[in-house]
Amino acid sequence: MEAITNLSVRMVQRYLPSAFVLAVILTAIVFVLGMTVSGQSPVAMAGYWGDGFSKLFKFGMQMVLVLLTGYVLALTPAVQSMLTGLTRHTSTPRQALVLTIVVSFVCYYLNWGFGMVAGAILAREMGRRVAVHFPLIVAAAYGGELVRGPSSSIPLVIATPDHFMEDAIGIVPVSETLYSGWNIALTITLLVLLVIFFLLQKQPERIVRLDDSGDDRPDTQADATAGHSPAERIENSRWPTLFLGLLAAAYLIAQVVNQGFSINLNTIILIFLALGLILHRNSVAYLKATEKAVTAARGIIVQFPLYAGIAGMMTNSGLVTQFSEAIIAIATPGSFPLLTFLSAGLVNFFIPSGGGQWAIQGPIMMEAAAALGADPAQTIMAFTWGDGWTNQIQPFWALPLLGVAGLSARDIMGYLLVWLLISGAAIAGTFMLLAAFG
Template sequence: MEAITNFSVKMVQRYLPSAFLLAVLLTFIVLLMGVGITGQSPMDMASYWGDGFSKLFTFGMQMVLVLLTGYVLALSPAVQAMLSGFTKHASTPKQALVLTIVVSFVCYYLNWGFGMVAGAILAREMGKRVAIHFPLIVAAAYGGELVRGPSSSIPLVIATPGHFMEDTLGIIPVSQTLYSSWNIILTLLLLVLLVGFFLLQKQPKDIIRLQDTDEDIQQEAPLSKKDMAPSDRLEHSRWPILLLGCLAAAYLVGQIVHKGFNVNLNTIILFFLALGLILHKNSVSYTKAASKAVTAGSGIIVQFPLYAGIAGMMTGSGLVTEFSQAIIHIATPETFPLLTFLCAGIVNFFIPSGGGQWAIQGPIMMNAAHALGADPAQTIMAFTWGDGWTNQIQPFWALPLLGVAGLSARDIMGYLIIWLGISGVAIGGTFVVLSMMG
């Protein structure tokens, strides 16, 4: 395993292009596939790309704000002190890996946006205090991103009355999908495998340590009040941002009281914003941290529209339908959930939106499941796991974490390619066993 992983790491570092260049290359690969497979003209593909280009503007802004508000919160003095105390429980690289994996996995399970920032922040703090190869612990923090938990959109949609497939599929409760006994066992198995895989990795002789550049934010030279202009005194006062933070917190409390606890990207952003405003000393400290976070989020800003264009070509040209139909033609009732998992994983690499992928591919796969007599709940979860599985080798989803960590995709993808294979065998094997059990 060590030799295979070392080979993978070396190959990725040597040949994997930057995340931005990969998005450019994928754009032209999909364009050529549309021309060659579905018979579209290059001008048609350009039109589909342009129509899709702006489709992820809202989602892209949400991701930037998740990174920004989470990063700023992590740089507040109180959170730095808390993380410092927390990481004291890990004095060796193996302890740091286990603690980082378990905490980030649980956070991902609760909500992938929260897990993304929490895992990256924890990896950074471990990197500051433990002599560990930093790309290794960042990869470990990202490995849990594939877990499908309470915030997984597809099973939640199917369990909601009035969803767009209710007439043909009906309502399938989450007790048969997310909270089925086999899915819970699979989730725990993946956690055990993730911990085991990264504990088997030996650190290279020349480890890469975290190059921390956040100290200047916390070590702000105090100014004497008598030397400050009125505007300076206001900027260094805690009250303006504290009051704004309390306003945001009051809104969140009111929403929970009247509408219940509903975690989504918007509530995570507001939660991080409220805590960051409350815990930073003043607006100067907050805006310095925000400036650094914006730099870390540059990859999201540039690349999200490119992937939206790729998704536009995949859907507009009919490539998604072609892939789905190819799977259906060779499927049997026993193999259909496994093939659904693999098909969803392939398409997910090009369409970085679970909800968008389900809206296009879901009806095709569920109609086929009905015709073959395959279990609909297992098919839904196979699709859901496939939608998350190939995120491990898709730099698009790692951008927020990489931005916080200050690494590139090639630094961690060598480890994640091997983890993709291990997790794929575990997930795919689960659906094979379920099919055999009838």
């Protein structure tokens, strides 16, 4: 295992381009496939790309704000003290890896947006305190991203009355998907495998340490210019950020009282925003932290529209439909969930958006499942796991974590490529057992 991982790390570091260049390469591949496989003209493919380019503007802004508000919250004195307490008794790389994996995995399970920021911040704190190979612990923090928990949109949509596919497949309750016995067992198995895999990794002789300049520590010193003018006294006063933070908190409390507790991206942003505003000492400190966080978000800002363009070409050229129909043609009722998992994983590499991929590919696969007599709940979860599986080697979803960690995709993808194979075997094996034993 160590030899395989070392080979993977060396190959990735040598040949994997930057996340931005990879997005451009994927764009070119889909552009060519649209012309050669779907028979589209270059003008048509360019049009599909342009039509899709702006589709992720809203989602991209949400992701920027998740990262920004989460990072700013992490720079508050209160959170830094909490991280210090959490890591105080962690003194060895093995302890650091286990704690980072378990905490990150649980956070990802509860909500992927929360897990993304929490895992990155914890890995960074571990890198600061423990002599651990920093790319290794960042990869370990990201490894749990594939888990499918209560915030997984596809099973939740299918369990909701009046969903857009109800006439074809009916309502499939989450007790048969997310909270089925086999899915819970698979989730626990993946956590155990993730811990074992990273504990088996040997620290290199020359470890890469966190490049810690100390500039992400909270500023607790009084501003030397405070009090020189009314404007400066207001800027260094506690009340502007406290008022805005309490306003956001009041809105969240009212939402819970009136509509019940529900976590989505907008909720996470508001929670992070409220806590960050309340816990920073004034607007000057908050904006200084924001300035540091904006740099970490640059990859999201530039690359999300590129993947929206890829999705536009994949969808409008008919490539997704053709690929899905080719899978259906060779499927049997028993093999269909497994093939759904593999096909969703492949398409996800080009359309790394679960909701967008489900809207395009989901109806085709579910109609085929009904025609074949395949289990709908298993098919739904196969699609859901496939959508998360190849995120391990798709830098799109790693961008927020990499931004906080200050690393590039090639620093962690060697480890994650091997983890992709291990986790894929576990997930595929589960669907094979379900097909064999029902």
